[in-house]
Amino acid sequence: MDTTFLNLLAEVKPPSTWFPTDASASNQVDGLAYFILIICGIFLVFNAGLMVFFAVRYRQQKKQDTATGATHNTALEVFWSVIPAFILAIIFIWGFRGFLVQATPPDNSYDIMVTGKKWEWIFTYPNGISARGEGSDYAALHVPADQPVRLTLQSQDVLHSVFIPQLRVKKDVVPGRFNQMWFEAHFDEKTAEAVELPTEDGGTVEVKRNTYDLFCTEYCGTNHSTMITKVYIYQPDDYEKWYASMALVSPDKNMILHGQQLYDQKCKTCHSLDGSGTAQYPTWEGLYGTTNHATSVGPKTVDDLYIIESIRNPGAALAPKPGGGTYPGGMNSFPELSDRDIRSIIEFMKTASDKVDADEDLIYGDLNNDGTLKGEAEGEEGGPEVETEGDDAPEGGAEAETDAAQ
Ligand code: HEC
Ligand SMILES: [Cu+2]
Secondary structure (H helix, E strand, O other): OOOHHHHHHHHOOOOOOOOOOOOEOOOOOHHHHHHHHHHHHHHHHHHHHHHHHHHHHOOOOOOOOOOOOOOOOHHHHHHHHHHHHHHHHHHHHHHHHHHHHHHOOOOOOEEEEEEEEOOEEEEEOOOOOEOOOOOOHHHOEEEEOOOEEEEEEEEOOOOEEEEEHHHOEEEEEOEOOOEEEEEEEOOOHHHOEEEEEEOOOOOEEEEEEEEEEEEEOOOOOOOHHHHOEEEEEEOHHHHHHHHHHHHHHOOOOEHHHHHHHHHHHHHOOOOOOOOOOOOOOOOOOOOOOOOOEEEOOEEEOOOHHHHHHHHHOOOOOOOEOOOOOEOOOOOOOOOOOOHHHHHHHHHHHHOOOOOOOOOOOOEHHHEOOOOOEOOOHHHHHOHHHHHHHOOOOHHHHHHHHHHHHO
16 A cells, blocks of 8 residues: 555644644633534534434335324423523623633733734834844744733734734734734743843843744735744743843834833923923923033033933033023932933934934934944044954944054
């Protein structure tokens, strides 16, 4: 006998006929689906069995009078109405409970914004970064395990739909409205793969993660099929490491946008952009680029340095108050803001001033970790720094070489 076919069959590991791996701790689907399947199986066997039995038992052997037939049988009719009704009620209650759970993200959910557009997904994390690095897996969906994750879904154009089979969730992404869905993922040590991520000090760190597929399941045009991407699940510790590295490498986050998000979160309560509220706090309107800014330690020019100092060391030079005097202190120093964050805030602050132009095109990836612009800082800080930092800053290193060659 030809065994090629059998061998082939043995080799091919098709995606299981059953559900794919269950990577979710919030699964509302499998139990009920299997229950319905089993009920259907029982009735299939029962009904088909009865049918075969009757066909054999009452087969017409010779021509005889046809039976007059029963008109009805109350006991039988109650039996085949009440039992299915009872089973349907179980299915309904079970399904409705699952629906309610799925429709209500827990309060402690981790929030990720999902934007569908022709033809990609953009995932925006709580730090405001949409990691989209071309050809890098930063553009995929990265989530922590053992914590509810809420996705808020929006579309920039047509209907899309997020489908993550292993997490048992699927939801339409509808233009003009926000949908949401949530899940809690399991981490599976056995199928986890290790990857290296960059760290802030220029080294790398190894993390482990599970990888699953994320599909668009709403036909959305020519390149619909390219909307397939990955979901990566990390243990919470490793997720922190990924999160830090994403902020480092995410290349195309617009700085003004990043600055604005930080402003909204941390500065807006006190600082206005339109000249209001100056009785209590200095406004940012027209602030950047001011010369002879009469601070408590004398006149200053409001440039990057002044602003960095105002944030890092708020008491050092108190801001002048319109109408004379200076504000009392009272601002936090926001130690959690990185140098890049502050640089982004500055870029955003410039948009509130007519004295300078903000650089609309500046993106996060243009900055070094210390907030200086790549390829620019060396001019100010002097040559030696270029040599010492040559290793972790490729651009700087390259420049140093050209300098030497000239
Ligand atoms: C609780 C209110 C409060 C918050 C929130 C706050 N500030 Fe301030 N800020 C002040 C006060 C009060 C002053 C004036 C005293 C001083 O100069 O230290 C000030 C001054 C400043 C100045 C100098 C302004 C000038 O006219 O010279 C800058 C720049 C500044 N803040 C930046 C920030 C940034 C950036 C954030 C958000 C990350 C922020 N502030 C959040 C209260 C606040
Ligand atoms: Cu799509």
